[in-house]
Amino acid sequence: MTDTGGGGPRPRGMRWREGTLTAIVFAICLLGGALRVDDQSLGPPPATAYLIAVATCAVLPLRHRSPLAAMAVTTAGGVLVPPLGLLLSPPIVAPAVVTAYSLAVRTERRTATEALLASAALLVASNLLFVFDTLSWQDVSRVAAVAAFPLVAGVLGQSTQNRRAYLAAVEERAWRAEESRDSEARRRVAEERLRIARELHDLVAHQITLANAQATVAAHLFATRPEQTRKSLDELVETTGDALDDLRATVGLLRQSGDAAEPAEPTPGLSRLPTLLESFRRAGLEVSVHQEGTPRSLPLGVDLTAYRIVQEALTNVTKHAGTGSARVRLSWSQDRVTITVADDGGGAHTPQPDRPPGYGLIGMRERATAVGGQLSAGRRPEGGFLVSTELPLPPAKDTARRTGEPATIEDRTSDGDAP
Template identity: 40%
Template sequence: MSGKLERTRCRLKAHPLALDASLAAGVLVCMVAGSFVDPHGRNGVTWGVRTPDALALVLMVLGALALVFRRRAPRTVLALTGTVSLVECVVGDPRAPVAMSAVIALFTVAASTDRPTTWRLGLLTMTVLTGASMLFGPLPWYAQENLAIFAWTGIGATAGDAVRSRRAFVQAIRERAERAERTREEEARRRVAEERLRIARDLHDVVAHHIALVNVQAGVAAHVMDKRPDQAKEALAHVREASRSALNELRATVGLLRQSGDPEAPTEPAPGLDRLDELVGTFRSAGLHVEVARADNGTTLPAAVGLAAYRVIQEALTNVQKHAGTEAKAEVSVVRVGPNVEITVLDNGSGEDDASESGGGHGLLGMRERVTALRGTLTTGPRYGGGFRVHAILPVKTRTATPGGTA
């Protein structure tokens, strides 16, 4: 049953002119039928005692025809129906319910306009029709027919305003739901993009560091293979160790992407400054001269800050290894300054193949994103007299999300 009603409602919405024509026909039938009723008969309401005159029939037909176009021009239709109702109240039989067409037109205006317009037009219609009936009609001013005109026009305006308010409320709820859905989708896309960027940054840090070491050690092994096989074996052992470390870190990074039902991924803690000596040792074994100075007083850093500091040093030394030249030396310093920890990596390379100065690659971009995510600052650039400088300031205490703020 509900399905048939819904289909019928959809058909009527698809053909509004046909719906209005049907409504006009129904109103015309009600007005004609009401004109044959005498509410003051001897036995109460009497049917067929009186008949409408020709003027009343013409006015009822004109009022009903105007209702066919109530959606296209609601105010014009109200003016037309109000005019024929006024004529009926003044010169015709006031018991002929021509004012019914004006009530329907007033309902349409109230349902399709705002509340101030409804008040103005509603009061004007009620005042004009009721006043004309009381002052110029053939019945006494206190007759119930005159009061009925006032009551029915008020009901039409009130009902139309209620329909308009309900439509506005439903539309507001729908728009709010659509806005919430769009916001949820945008937030999901933003989080996916941030996660993709983080994974890409981690992969870049891991691959760039270890592949650079593998490349250097493989070159050393190829150079001394014939003359110094012992040193070549040592270089190949470093290649093996670097590749194993790269595989382990790649496995740990990719393991974050697994589903809950997948095999369990490695759960090693993220590297931090406690593994700085190990990191520097891999570069020293690759032939890079690195000096380390620490004045952080054994500060225990949060995992995110420690990882960012580790990755900044790793990427900076990798760039020195790749771009600064074979005779380059690097200096790494870790200093606690108030609420921050400062990381500085200097080198005295020639910079002949320094791609970092031209902004190439993703290493500097990845470092900057890591530091900025922790509300720190990163400064990079060439040094006076040659070489390159990377300086990062990281807050020791990271900010957490609060209900009224952001992370």
């Protein structure tokens, strides 16, 4: 398909360049019209040479918009050279050489090849018709040069077109790569924001829920049991202090300009589950634990996910269940660990109508999905609420038992008490 680009107004510099090129080609064409076979000296070009030069050079500025039409006109001018008594030589077909280059640059290869071969054939045939009877080696070499010049210009034009296409493809790939990097950066920022939001939610919700429960107990016992009230207030101070320390550590990580050499404290995992359960017991929630199977060490991401799910599930029990007890069960199998948290309360585990919806269940489900697990939550047929998650385990041969792993969790119930 012909490229018709360049039909709009041209810059001033471009017009000067076109004018200069046209003048140079016009002079070369006139020089070719002044050549003679039998006379090596140059004389003034005849009127017919001016006619050919003007006709063929006049279409040169149009070769950008209509290269095929310009090629046809310049070829026709070359075909008329022998009938007008002029010598068909490479200089006199200079306009055809220029249009051949533009044609190859601006049209597809097949169209340009067919047009250039047809042009060369017409130029050769027109000359041979007039010198066939007196054909000499000099005539053969001259005609071969006349046919070769436009073809060579076409090859150069095709090379230029290929180079432009290659550079355009490279630029397109670079642009797409830049877009892909920007998209990947935005995706990573969104994932990081979501991760930070989950961590802050789990941290704040857990600590504030415990502080609220302890404050409620202290207010309830203030008049009747002052000693117990003081104990609850001491636990409240400890809980709020822990919350401030955790928030300070989290915000400190967010304010770092580079990657920390190592975290300020170990990442929470199931090894810290006894401490977590004890904090809920101090807030008035009686938590029992049961395990099945042989506990195994977990990858850091899965270990943190298991810890946070238990933490959030027990926080929801404290906030919504309306009961003073909950049961945690860990079931270890060959390729997964199943964690369930259940209660017998009558709470809905859903936000009240005058409160905005929370993100506890959403965050737990996102955490489980992120490590290749799954989570379900809902009411139990016998009453209460159940949160259950299955998290994948690595092959047993690739892990080693770590000190302080879930095997140290206190077994507080029997099989029959498990949810």
